[in-house]
Amino acid sequence: RVASNTATNLGGGIYSRSSTVTIAASTVASNTANAGGGIFFNQGSVTIAASTVAFNTATNDGGGIHIYEGGNLAITAASTIASNTATIAGGGIRNNGIGTVTIDASMVASNTANSGGGVFNAGTVIVTSNSLVQANAAYDGGGMYNGGKVTIDTSKVIANRSTNNGGGIYSIGNGSTLTVTNSSLLDNEAANGGALQQSGGAETRLPAHAERQR
Secondary structure (H helix, E strand, O other): OEEOOEOOOEOOOEEEEOOEEEEEOOEEEOOEEEEOOOEEEEOOEEEEEOOEEEOOEEEEEOOOEEEEOOEEEEEEOOOEEEOOEEOOEOOOEEEOOOEEEEEEOOEEEOOEEEEOOOEEEOOEEEEEOOOEEEOOEEEEOOOEEEOOEEEEEOOEEEOOEEEEEOOOEEEEOOOOEEEEEOOEEEOOEOOEOOOEEEEOOOEEEOOOEEEOOO
């Protein structure tokens, strides 16, 4: 268990650079930092399996996890990224430009930020195998804020809230893509685009179920 630690700059619980980290059947909770309240890593890889990253706080970006300058993050085996907070971007996860995040049979829930309550993505994110992005909140992109590439397959984006754009997902910018297959966007809410708001040349492929959006 990694809990109740503070860093004045990066990685309240864990800081990793160009290394391999595996967190299995464990908890990273109630840590605080400027960026990466729970975990901050720069390159390398982090695997979170059957574990929880929760109640961490970033005064800047990445309340739960911040990926900086690339790296691979795998969240798997019914792991939970929940109830983390970032003041700016990525309440649950902030993924910078060349990072890859895979959320496999896991949940990102009840996180908050100004942009990307659940996930703020500028790299690549894959959500698969009955994963949930649920009950996250932000000004833009309650569930996810996408400025990179997001693929959602056989999963749900459900009950997320935005006070401005994209209750479920806000996808923005030339070159950004969103592909949703065999998945559902349900019960999300926003001022603009309850399920999805896209702008600035973003591309969306959406053969999904979209129900009860507000």
